[in-house]
Amino acid sequence: MADKADITFYHAPNTRSSGVRVLLEELGVPYRLHTLNMRAGEHLREAYRAINPMAKVPAIRHGDALVTEQAAVYLYLADLFPDAGLAPATTDPARAVYLRWMVFYGSCFEPAVIDRHLKREPGPRAMSAYADYDSVIARVTEALTPGPYLLGDRFSAADILWGSALGWTTGFGLVAPDPVLTSYVERVRSRPAFQTMAAADAQLAAEHEAAAKAGAA
Numbered sequence: 001m002a003d004k005a006d007i008t009f010y011h012a013p014n015t016r017s018s019g020v021r022v023l024l025e026e027l028g029v030p031y032r033l034h035t036l037n038m039r040a041g042e043h044l045r046e047a048y049r050a051i052n053p054m055a056k057v058p059a060i061r062h063g064d065a066l067v068t069e070q071a072a073v074y075l076y077l078a079d080l081f082p083d084a085g086l087a088p089a090t091t092d093p094a095r096a097v098y099l100r101w102m103v104f105y106g107s108c109f110e111p112a113v114i115d116r117h118l119k120r121e122p123g124p125r126a127m128s129a130y131a132d133y134d135s136v137i138a139r140v141t142e143a144l145t146p147g148p149y150l151l152g153d154r155f156s157a158a159d160i161l162w163g164s165a166l167g168w169t170t171g172f173g174l175v176a177p178d179p180v181l182t183s184y185v186e187r188v189r190s191r192p193a194f195q196t197m198a199a200a201d202a203q204l205a206a207e208h209e210a211a212a213k214a215g216a217a
């Protein structure tokens, strides 16, 4: 296996890769930050398509291994650094709940939320991978009740993914505010790693904005 310090993280500020930045901060591990200025379209260029042919962030490279898709990135990194305790071990029954919510995110939550927002019909229940929007939101809300985290008292990498996602989806009005979801977002976002990421992303976003404007001038 590649050296654990040989990690490159492909990131654009204020995007789905921001949660991975929080995860790396929580893990407390060294990595190379490779930023992409989306305002300037850097993610669409050939150089980045060689990393992720979908031209999306996040992505990481660990030695020769390229990992794309945010849930895969979270799973990979949390398992790579087990001492941080952010992923239940394969022998731990909590792993089942952890994997369920990691996968539910991309296979049910995102499509349900985006379909609802764009007023797209999910189609017949039997053909819809997420059944229906209300069921998805109800399952997430139940999973966070009583909380405080998806695994009960135990904070995990899944909470970084879900705290980030519920933060932007409630923030942009894609998911209706709800006391359970809102207090969960506040709890997760109050962690120092989130605050470190938010400050660093704000600075990076300002730099990218200025560079894009200078390039367009």
Ligand SMILES: N[C@@H](CCC(=O)N[C@@H](CS)C(=O)NCC(=O)O)C(=O)O
Pocket (backbone or CB within 6 Å): 014, 015, 016, 017, 038, 043, 055, 056, 057, 058, 068, 069, 070, 071, 106
């Ligand atoms: N399915 C991908 C989605 C990632 C994604 O949509 N990332 C956005 C940023 S939030 C992106 O890279 N957008 C650039 C574009 O599509 O041009 C994942 O879960 O990693």
